Amino acid sequence: MDGELYMTLVPASIAKSKPGYLHLPFQAANTGQMLRDSQTDLSLMGCQIVALLGSPLKNGNTAKLLDRAVQGAKDAGCEVETIVVPFLDFEACMEMFFCVDHEICGMEDAMVQIYPKFRSLDGIIVATPVMTMGIPGKLKSFMDRFQVFYMAKYVRKQPLVPKELKAHRRGLYIGISGMKVPDVFEGSKRSMKTFFDIIDVSYGNELLINDMDNIRDIGTKPELLEEAYRKGLDLGKAVAGKE
Secondary structure, eight states: OTTOOEEEEOOHHHHHHOTTEEOOOGGGOOHHHHHHHHHHHHHTOSSEEEEEEOSSOTTSHHHHHHHHHHHHHHHTTOEEEEEEGGGOOOOOOOOOOGGGTSSSOSSOSTHHHHHHHHHHOSEEEEEEEOBTTBOOHHHHHHHHTTHHHHIIIIISSOOSSOHHHHTTOEEEEEEEOSOOOTTTTHHHHHHHHHHHHHTTOEEEEEEEEOOHHHHOOGGGOHHHHHHHHHHHHHHHHHHTTOO
16 A cells, blocks of 8 residues: 555554554543544545455555555545554453443543544445454454444444435455355355444445465456456445446
8 A cells, every 4th residue: 555644543662663654642532522523524524435454464465455446436536544454553342331321432442533434434445354264353353343333223223323324335345365265255254244234334345356375466466456446436436426
C-alpha cells in the first residue's frame, strides 16, 4: 500500500518504527468525547467505505489485492479508510457483558474510535488470508469485539445502524489461501457473513483465491488484481447509488 496513509491506531513501540502509522494514547482518553468526535467527523463526509487488512504484511499478496479493490472504490467516488487490523491496539473480548445494556464496550482501547465508523459506513471491504481454515487471530478478535452491535441488534432490539443506511450498506470479502483443497474458505465465509450480518452489511460480493503456495506472487496474476479492482469499483458504485 505504497503512498497510502494508514489511519491505524497502534502501540507506541510500533508507531515509532513505522512513521506512516498514527498512534493515539488511549490510557488517558475520554471515551465519551472520542465517540462524539468520531461521529461528528463521519457526518461531514460523503460515501464512506472502510477497508480492513487482516494481514500484517502491508506489501503482501493480500494487501496488493486490497489496494486494487480500494482504488476501484475510490474511482467510483467513495472515500476509503484503510485499517491494518494486526497493528490495532486492542484486546480480545473478555466477556464482560457491559454491552448488554450499553452502546459501547466496557474495554477502553482502540475500538472506542472504531465503533462510530461502523455505525456510519456505507460499505466495507475485508481482505485476509486463511489460517487454520479460518479467519486469522487478530482479525477474528476484532470481529468478536462487535458484540456491542450484536447485543444492540438482537438482545435490546435497538440496532446501532440507522435505518436509512441499512438498505444500501454492502460488503466485499477478499480471501486468499495457500492450499488448494475443497472448502478451504468455508470457515472464513461463515464468519464473514455472520460479521456482516451483525453490523447490518449485506454480503454483496467476494473474491476467493486459493493455491497461493504455488502462485506465490499475486503480481504474476494481473487478471486477479484486475478482478479485485472491478469488485471494488462495483461496491463503490453500489453504495454511491450509481447503479
